[in-house]
Amino acid sequence: MSTNTENKLTAKDFSSDQDVRWCPGCGDYSILKQVQTILPELGLKREEIVFISGIGCSSRFPYYLNTFGMHSIHGRAPSIASGLKVANPNLSVWVITGDGDALSIGGNHLIHLLRRNFDMNVLLFNNEIYGLTKGQYSPTSPEGKVTKSTPMGSVDHPFNPLALAAGADSTFIARAMDRDPVHLREILLEASRHKGTSLLEIYQNCNVFNDGAFSPFTDKQSKADNTIFLEHGKPCVYGKDGNKGLKLDGAQPVVVDLSSGDNSLEDLWVHDKYDRFKSGVLMRCFDTPMPDRESLPRPFGVFYQEDRPCYEDLLQEQIQVSVQRKGQGDLDKLLKGTNTWEIA
C-alpha cells in the first residue's frame, strides 16, 4: 500500500453518490460516518480500499463508500475477501457483516478467516436481531427473546461473539458501540493498524425491530456503571466518578468499590491486551445488567492482540521459494512432463 500524503482526502471523498437507505435513526448511520471519518487517516488512495459485505441491513455499507466494493451473498464475505487478499495482498480489505451474516449462515467462514489471519478488518454489526427480514431472533439474541419467530421466547443460547473469536485464535479482538463515536473511531483506527484479521464487534441499535437492546450500555444514565472502557497498561476503572474497578481474584473478576477505602488503584487489574488468558476473562464478562444485583461491567475496547504471520504472506513466501527452487515456471517443461517417447 502506498501512502498518500500530498492531497489528503476527507470523509466526503469517501462517500458515494448513492442515497443511504437505512431506516431513520438506525445505528448504521453512525458507523458509516465514523468509518468515512477515519478512512482518510489511513493514508491510502480510494482505489486501494475494498469493502466486502454479505447480506443484511449492514451489508448495504459498500454501496455508500466511494471505494471498490462488493455486496455479495449471505455469510460469504469472509471467504470472498480471503480470495481477494490472496490475489492482491496490497489492498486494504474490510469485511462488513452482521450477527446473522457472520455468526449464523456464515459462521464457518468467520472462524476459518480468523484462524488463517489474513490481514483485513472485520466489522461485525451486532444488533441481536434479523432486521432485513423484519424481526426474527438472531444467534446473539438473549434467551427468552420474544420475536416474530419466537412468540413464546427464544430457547436458543446466544453466542458470545468475542469468546467465539478467541476460540478461533483471532489475533485482534475488540468491541465498540454505535453510540460512542469517539471511542468507535479510535478502535476502528486500531483495528485498521493491526496486521492480521481484526475482529471488531460493534453494538448497533436496530431502532425498528430491537430498539434499546444495548441501552444499559449506551444510555447516559446507565452507561457508566454498566461498561468499562479498556485501555492497555491501565487499571480497569469504571463507574460514574471512576469509583469502581475490577480486580482479579484467582481467575475470577471481582468488582471493587474504590470509594470505600478498602481498595486503591494499585490493587486493580491492569489490562494487558497481549495476555491471552486474562483477555479471555474479560471476554467472559458478559452479564446482563440487573437492577437488583451487582453485575460485572461489559468491557469495550481492544481485548486482545497478537502478532502472527498472515496467510497471504506465508503463501507468497511459498511461491517465492518454489520459484527459487524450480525457477520461474517453464510452460514447455510442464507440457512435456518427465517421461516422453518419440514416434517417427
Added chain:
Amino acid sequence: MEPTNSKTALQAKEERKDVTILFAGDSGDGIQLTGSQFSNTSALFGNDISTFPNFPAEIRAPQGTIAGVSGFQLNFGSVELFTPGDLCDVLVVMNAAALKANLHNLKLGRTIIANSAGFDKRNLSLAGYIDGNNPLSDGSLGKYRVIEIDITKLTREALKETSLGTKEKDRSKNMFVLGFLYWMYNRKMEPTERFIQEKFAGHPELIEANIAVLKAGYHYGDTSETFTTRYEVKPAPLPSGVYRNIMGNQAIAIGLIAACQKAGLSLFYGSYPITPASDILHELARHKNFNVRSFQAEDEIAAITSAIGASFAGNVGITASSGPGIALKGEALGLACMLELPLVIINVQRGGPSTGLPTKTEQADLLQAVYGRNGEAPIPVIAPSSPRDCFSMAFEAVRIAVEHMTPVFLLSDGYLANGAEPWRFPKSTDLGTIKAPIRKQNPKDDWQPYTRDERGVREWVLPGTEGMEHRIGGLEKEDGSGNISYDPENHQKMVDLRADKVARIADFIPAQEVDQGESSAALCILSWGSTYGAIKTAVRELRAEGQDVAHIHLRYLNPFPKNTGQLLRSFGKIMVPELNKGQLVKMVRSEFLVDAKPLTKVKGLPFTATEIKESALKALQS
C-alpha cells in the same frame, strides 16, 4: 536384455491387433505399478494405449477380500485405441478374490494367469468360495485357458541367495508377473530395468532383487513347457511426434496453468477435498512456481466464493468439485453470473444422487450445470471427450471465462479423471492467446462498470485502478452503472443482456463436426463427455461392417455450436447414449425439435462398445 534361447525361435508367434489385460490383486500386490510399467513399455514400443485403474472404495479394505481388490486395465494395440477395452483378453489374478471379482470381465476362451499361492484355503474362504472349492482345480474354469504359476514360490526361489526377508521378497512378486507378460508379448525389459534403478536409487539390494525377479518371470515363460504361444502387437500408425502419458485430472491442471500463462494472469484455485476431483488440487499445488495460488478452503462454498474474490482482484478464479460439492456451490454460481466475472467451475462427475458412488463414473449432472440455479442464470458448459482432451477443454474453459467475463462449467467425470492415454503434447507457442478485457485507465469521465462491447461483454476493472472505484453485487443492477435497480424494465433488459452474452459465445467456438460417417446417415449417434471412446470404437466397427451410421460428439453444450441443429436435422434417426437417465437428449429435443431417442445406463460404469453397437443395430432395424 532379452535372453536368446533356442526354444524361443521354435515357439509360435501370433499377431494381435489389440490386447486388453486386466491386472487384479490386493492393494498391496503392486497392481497399479505393474500395469503402468507394462503401459509405459508398450507406449515406448509404439503401441497406442488406453488405461484405467480401479481402486477399492475403502482405503484399507481387508486383504484377500473382494472389497480389497485393486485393478488396472490396459488396452494396447497396433491400431488407434479410444477406450481401455470392454472385456479383457488376459486376466492376471494374484489371489482368489481378484478372480472372483473380475472373471465376468474376461472374454470366453481367453487367458487367466493365476498366482496359485493366492488360492490357498485362507484366500479361498476370504474370497467366499464355498467349502474351499478351488476354481483352479475344480473344472469351473473350463471355458478359459488357465496358466497357473506359483508366483510367490518362484519369486522367493529367485531371491534365495539374497539377504532379504520373506516379506521383502514377496513384495517383488509383481515383477515376476511383469517379466512373464513381457515374454508373452515380446517386450523389452530395459525400460522397466531403468525404472527400477531410478525408483530404488541408493538401495542396490532392492534394484538387484527386482531386476532378478523380472528376469526370472521372463525366463519362466521361455523355459516353461506349459506355454507355447507368444503374441506380437505391432506399433500403431500414430502421427509422428513426441508423446507422453496423461491422466484426465492431470491434464485439467496443466490446461488451466497453460491458459493462465497465455492470459498473463495468476491462477487462483479454491477447493475442498472430494473424490474424484482432489487430484487436480494436488497437481496444482505442486506448481506454485507458475504463480499458482492453491487454497484449500473450509468448505465447498468457501472454495467457490474465494475464487470469486480472487477473480474480482484480477486472478483467474477456479474451483472444482464433484456432484454433492457442486450442489453446495449453486448460490455462488448465481453470484458469479450476476457479477459477470471470469470463473471456471470443474465438476468431475461421479455416481449420484447425494453421496452416491464416489469412486464410480456417471454423467448425471449435465442438467444441473446448464439449468441448476435460481433465476435466469445461464452459464456456458463444455465437456472434454478423453483424458488428453481434458487439457484442451480446460484451456477453453479459461479462455471463454476470461474473454467473455462469465463463469464456465467444465464437466469431466471419474472415468476421464483417472483414465490415461498417450498425448502428443503441444508446444507452448502452438497454444492460442487469451485476451483479458482488463481496463487499466479511465478512458473518459462517464465510464461505467457494466458498459458492454459488441459481444455483450463488460470490462474487467481491478481494485487498485485509479479513478475507477465501483461497487458490484448480487442485487439486480442498473444497466451500465451497476447501481442497484428494482425497475421492472431494467430487470427484463439485464436478464436478456446476460443471456445474450452467453448465447453469443456460439460465435467464438468451432463449428460442430461429424466425427465419422455421412451427414445423411440412417442413424446418428450423438454423444458428449467421456463416452466418446466407446462410441467411436462402436461406430468404427459398425461402419466397417457396412452400417450407415454417423457419430457426432459435442464438446460445447451451452451454447451449442451454431450448426448443431442443422446437422442433427439431416439424419434419419438420432440415438443419444448417456450415463444418466437421458439429459442431453432432453436438451436437443427441446432446442432443435428433433426426434432423438435416449440410450441410458446408470451402473457407475462406462458404456462398452458392444453395448453401443447392439443398441445401434436395434435402432437401425426399428
